[in-house]
Structures are given as structure tokens and as C-alpha cells.
Amino acid sequence: MRQHLVAGNWKMNMTYQDGLALVSEITNMVADEVSGPQAPQVVICPPFPFLHSVGKLLPQGSRFYLGAQNCHQKEGGAxxxxxxPKMLASVGCEYVILGHSERRQYFGEDDELLSQKLKAALAAGLTPIFCIGESLETREADETFDFLAKQLKDGLFHLSNEEFDKVVIAYEPIWAIGTGRTASSAQAQEVHAFIREQIARAYDAEAAQNTTILYGGSANAQNARELFAQPDVDGGLIGGASLKSRDFTEIIKSF
Structure with a gap:
């Protein structure tokens, strides 16, 4: 069965000291909510320099996990x-975000490169959180579903069944990232259901049912409960709200 999951993507924010203080606050505030087998998994994705220290603060044996915001496609070299990915695993990372719209837009990462990163991350034992999503122009042109279908086909559906089983998908409408705009719960559900249908076509119904799909477009403490109540929304990839302990813990508690 698929997991409920909340991932906090700090992006290029926080000093080292502020980051450690934030993690301590979050873990103390939601210890009870992340202790049982039905509790959501919580993934903290700080900047690279903070990974080891943040990982040390995550309670052992809990459902807190350490994640990275990106990785290279090679195991090592010049x-x-x-x-x-091997370096990330060696400091305790279990998750890595790949294909975030900011990586695609600002650093020119395309599906070919992301395919290599996926393979490398999986080979290192990491769980990729693979991001897809459309721009405002694409949505207004009524091309959202065609665009997402191509992103899934080119970016993910080359994986074997066994590899795909280890992937989390994050739907992040680009028009709702950092803008304060959020897809309505109905819009989010419609797209998440579409993604699940595409998985069933590419693999099978069981794979579609078992894949965790997150919503990643300006989810916050006010709208998380309604978003997460949708049948095909399994949690969130949280940006700005993950930098505020009270907001992030309220999102975790939304389940």
C-alpha cells in the first residue's frame, strides 16, 4: 500500500544554526504524530552542507527521513x-528530489539527464521524489494532460517495474510554486487521478494503486487538510511552509 508522506524542501534557505534549530523544533512538536505505523513519513531535505548534522537530529526508529534536493548522475569523478548519490547515501540520505521545476528551468535539466539521475539514485539505494508539472501557459492552453503524459513517458516510464516501485511522484504545477497560488483540491485530485491512470497504462493497476503521489504547489497549513483528503493525493512536497516549524507541523498533522 502506498505511503502518506510529507517532504520539506528547504531549497537555498537557512543558515546552519537556524536549520538545526528548525529540525529540533519540528521533531519535538510532532513526535507523537510520526510514531505509529499509520503515521505519515516525514522527509527533511536541507541544503547539502547541513545533511549530516540534520540527519543526526532526526529521531532514530521514527518515521523521519533525510533527503537531498538533487544529485549528480555519476558515482564519482572530476x-x-x-x-x-553514493555520497548522499553515505551520510544517511534515503530520499532525493529529482526534476524539480527550478532545476529544469534554471539549470537546464532535461528528461535525458533526469533519466540518468534516476538510475544513479536507485542504484545507490535512494528513493527518488520525481517532480512533474505544467506552466501557466500550458494550463491556459488546455494542454496540461498531454504535457504531463509526455513528462511521465520520457522521464519515468523507461524504468522497470521493480525500479518504478521505488519512486515517489510529486505533481508541482509550476504556476503555483512560490506564487501563493494553489491548485484547488478538485484540480489537484483531477491531475493526481490522471497520473495514476497513466501509471496503470504503462505498468499495471497494482503499480498505479501503490505509487505515492504528492502535491507540490504552495501547500500550506491552511489548505493541507483539504488537499490531503483527496483520494489520490498522498501528501505534499512543501517549500516555503517547511521553513516554519509551526506551519510544517500543522501540515504533518493534517493526516
């Missing part, structure tokens, strides 16, 4: 400034 790639100055890059971080390999």
Missing part, C-alpha cells in the same frame, strides 16, 4: 562542486 565533477567539481557536484554530489553523487
Amino acid at each position: 565533477f567539481t562542486g557536484e554530489i553523487s
